[in-house]
Every structure is written in C-alpha cells, then in structure tokens.
Amino acid sequence: MGRAPCCDKANVKKGPWSPEEDAKLKAYIDEYGTGGNWIALPQKVGLKRCGKSCRLRWLNYLRPNIKHGGFTEEEDNIICSLYISIGSRWSIIAAQLPGRTDNDIKNYWNTRLKNKLLGRKRRGNAGRFSSKDPNKEGNNEDSQSPSSLSSSALERLQLHIQLQTLQDPFSLYNNPVVWPKMHAPLLREKLEQSLRLLDENRQSLNSPVQSLSGNSLPADLTSISLEDYTRSLVAEPSLVPEVRGGVDDGFGTSNMGAGATMANCDENEASLIDQRMGELNYYDNLGNGLKDNLAWWPSGDGADMKSESGSSWDSSTGNVFPTDPGMFQEFGAVGESIWHQSLLE
DNA sequence: AACCCCAGCAACCGCGCCTGG
DNA sequence: ACCAGGCGCGGTTGCTGGGGT
Structure with missing residues (x-):
C-alpha cells in the first residue's frame, strides 16, 4: 500500500520560485505566521505550490537572517x-x-x-578528465570504495584518520584496528607504549578530556574509552590475534607506512582495508564486552539510529558533542574504536 | 566562437517520526 | 493500541553558469 501524497501533484507548480511567489509567501508569513500547518498554507496564500515546497522555500531562502555562501x-x-x-x-x-x-x-x-x-583535485588544477575514460578520476569513485562500507561511512573514516594524522602523525601507527595483523608481541608493545604516552600526557596536561570541538566531556562519557579498551588488550594478550599465514613483517601485509592516510591509499589499499574488516571480529567481541557495561549503548538489533539522540547539547557552550557510539556502528569495529578515540581527543 | 564538462545550488522526493484523535 | 495526517530530515535530481578545450 503506497503512501498518500501530501498534495495534489497534478495541480501544484514545481521548479524554481518566481519573485512574485516569494513575495506572496513572505508577506503572508510575515503577517500571519505559518499557522502551524504547512499543508494548508499554499491555499491561504494563494499559491499553487505543495506545502512542503513552501516550507522549504521559507526555511532555506525567505526566512530572515539567512546567510548564503561565504563560509568562514x-x-x-x-x-x-x-x-x-x-x-x-x-x-x-x-x-x-x-x-x-x-x-x-x-x-x-x-x-x-x-x-x-579529502584532497581531491578540482578541475583546472591538474587538468581535466574526460568522462569517456572510465579509468580517470571522477568516474570510478565508487569502485574505490569498499563494497561493505557505505560511501558516507568510508568518507567519515577517511576524514577522521586524515585529521587524526594531521594532529598526531603516529596515532595511526598506534591504532591496532588499522594494523590488525601486527605481530602479537609488537602490537602489545605498541599498546603499552600508547598507554605510557597517555599517562604522561595526562600528567603533563592535568586537564579534562576534550572533545573534537574542544569542549569538556561529561565524566560518565569518559569512563569508557580507548584507554580502557587498550588496557584490556594489554591485560589479555591472548586476545591479540594470531598472524594468519603469509610473511609477517610486523606491519601485516599492508604497504601503508606510518603516517599514511586513507586519502593517500590507492584502490588496492582501500580494498585491503575492506578485506580486513572481516578479520576484526575479535574487536567486535571486545566491543560487545564493553557494551554490556554501558546502559546507554544503543541496542545492536539494527534499531533505527535516527531516533537516537546521537549527540548531546551543552547548554553552557551551545555545542554538540558526540555521545552516541552507535553512530559509528556502521563502521563495525573500526568505527567503534574511532568513537572511543574521539572521546580522548 | 562553439562545444563540452563539471561545480554549485535550488528544489524535489520519500521515508521515518511525532502527535492528536 | 492503533491510525492518519503533518512535519522534518537526508538523499537525490536537474538546471545553470563558468571555465577549459
């Protein structure tokens, strides 16, 4: 059974708004307000437009104090x-x-x-790419994305790693999720090193954990963190994965060096990462262990994330900071780890 | 000068949530 | 508890202007 249309599609005008239509809508709302019913509004105004279209036009264009372009x-x-x-x-x-x-x-x-x-070149800077050539930039973007990740998920992952690398070139190197095949003793050593650095930083800074936007996080959100996660790995070396087959050079089979970014990966590296997603189940198990201790962790039954709050509002600063680990669940274990790390930053 | 391609943007579409009956 | 209508949101589409060839 289809959804009932919000208006009579045959009798409504579509496409760009004329200045007259804009003036009519603006004048009416300025005088009477929206009346709390956008569907009925077009009739009152005398416009042959869908109520949703009026709402959109008002919110995105006619509303007072709207800024366009010129992002700082x-x-x-x-x-x-x-x-x-x-x-x-x-x-x-x-x-x-x-x-x-x-x-x-x-x-x-x-x-x-x-x-x-993401450092994508724009036309003009590095020559143009003909659409006739499927191997050129812009035509095979999808083929570079691991099929198991949505493009937006991959994009956020890329951006996060890129920004993290800018802030601390070694952070990627220290990320066990990015180096899933690292030889167990080496990984353990790296994890311990991370903890030492963490402790040193904490002592020298002696400051609360900062969110991405620089605001202090509520204490209850900092209680479960990558640090706990890392400590659990160090405490339980058996949880560190065995190297499976192939030549292990201590860096897995990836040819991505320390400080490399996802944006610099070629498509082979991207697909390598894709393959490794499937090898990270043990991190998932760890994550689930953490989840058991978190009453606020969203259920993993595919419940609609849109209905979750996704962020919390800091009324003192007017900023939103991430409180919702589930928002990264689309990344699988990698995403959860990223969320934990974001709490430490 | 003409053509082609693409970035930028406005607007549309459909889905899920909310709310009132 | 259920249903229907309205609202809000995010993804997508399509038009337009500008720059390159």
Whole structure:
C-alpha cells in the first residue's frame, strides 16, 4: 500500500520560485505566521505550490537572517568536526551555525568542503578528465570504495584518520584496528607504549578530556574509552590475534607506512582495508564486552539510529558533542574504536 | 566562437517520526 | 493500541553558469 501524497501533484507548480511567489509567501508569513500547518498554507496564500515546497522555500531562502555562501574558516572547522562526530545530521550541524540552513551546509559539504578535506583535485588544477575514460578520476569513485562500507561511512573514516594524522602523525601507527595483523608481541608493545604516552600526557596536561570541538566531556562519557579498551588488550594478550599465514613483517601485509592516510591509499589499499574488516571480529567481541557495561549503548538489533539522540547539547557552550557510539556502528569495529578515540581527543 | 564538462545550488522526493484523535 | 495526517530530515535530481578545450 503506497503512501498518500501530501498534495495534489497534478495541480501544484514545481521548479524554481518566481519573485512574485516569494513575495506572496513572505508577506503572508510575515503577517500571519505559518499557522502551524504547512499543508494548508499554499491555499491561504494563494499559491499553487505543495506545502512542503513552501516550507522549504521559507526555511532555506525567505526566512530572515539567512546567510548564503561565504563560509568562514571557523565554520568550515565546525562543520568538519561535527560531520566526523555525528555524520550527515545536517539539521544538528546547522543548529551550531546561526543563519545557516541544513540544505546550505549539505550542499557546501558535498560540493566543496568534502573535496577540500579529502584532497581531491578540482578541475583546472591538474587538468581535466574526460568522462569517456572510465579509468580517470571522477568516474570510478565508487569502485574505490569498499563494497561493505557505505560511501558516507568510508568518507567519515577517511576524514577522521586524515585529521587524526594531521594532529598526531603516529596515532595511526598506534591504532591496532588499522594494523590488525601486527605481530602479537609488537602490537602489545605498541599498546603499552600508547598507554605510557597517555599517562604522561595526562600528567603533563592535568586537564579534562576534550572533545573534537574542544569542549569538556561529561565524566560518565569518559569512563569508557580507548584507554580502557587498550588496557584490556594489554591485560589479555591472548586476545591479540594470531598472524594468519603469509610473511609477517610486523606491519601485516599492508604497504601503508606510518603516517599514511586513507586519502593517500590507492584502490588496492582501500580494498585491503575492506578485506580486513572481516578479520576484526575479535574487536567486535571486545566491543560487545564493553557494551554490556554501558546502559546507554544503543541496542545492536539494527534499531533505527535516527531516533537516537546521537549527540548531546551543552547548554553552557551551545555545542554538540558526540555521545552516541552507535553512530559509528556502521563502521563495525573500526568505527567503534574511532568513537572511543574521539572521546580522548 | 562553439562545444563540452563539471561545480554549485535550488528544489524535489520519500521515508521515518511525532502527535492528536 | 492503533491510525492518519503533518512535519522534518537526508538523499537525490536537474538546471545553470563558468571555465577549459
């Protein structure tokens, strides 16, 4: 059974809005408000438009104090941080940027910011690529993405690792999830080294854990962290995976060096990472162990994440920080680890 | 000058959630 | 508890202008 249409599709105008339509809608809402019913609004205004279309036009264009274009560096940073933290929840991101609409931010992200951050070359800088050649950039983007990850999930993963690498070139090297096949003793050594650094940093900084946007996290959210996760690995060396077949050079079979970024990976490396997703079940098990201790952890039965809060509001700073590990569940174990790490940053 | 290609953007579409009856 | 209508959101589409060939 199909869904009932919200309006009579045959009798509504579609496409770009004329200045007259804009003026009518604006004048009406300025005087009477929306009346809490967008569906009935077009009739009252005298527009042959769908109520949803009116709502969109008002929210994205006619509403007072709307800013268009000219995103600042600071806004870029906020968008980037929030996208990595909470994903494509544009309305939440827009709420952090007064005067910006979710649609505007979404478009800005998709057309400019994403390419800028992922280091994709724009036309003109490095020559053009003909669409006739399927091997050139822009035509095989999908083929580079591991099939088991959604493009947005992979994108967030890439961005997170890229930003993390910028902040600390060795953080990737120390990430056991990125080095799943590292020889067990070496991995153990690395984990212990991470903990030592963590302790040293904590002593020298003697400051609360910071979120991506630099705000202190609530204590209960810092109680479960990558640190606990790492300590559990060190305490239980048997949990560290055995190297399965092949020549182990201490760095698995990956040819990705320390400090490399996902953005620098070629498609072979991307597919390698894809293959390794399936080899990380033991991390999943660890993750589940942690989940048992977390009342706030969303159920893993595929419940709709959209209904989860996904973030919490800090009324003192007006910022949103990530509280929802489930938002990274689409990454599997890798995503969960990333979420834990984001709490430490 | 003409054509082609692509980035940027506005608008549409459909799904899920919320709320009132 | 259930249903229907409205709302809000995120993904997608399609148009347009500009730059390169």
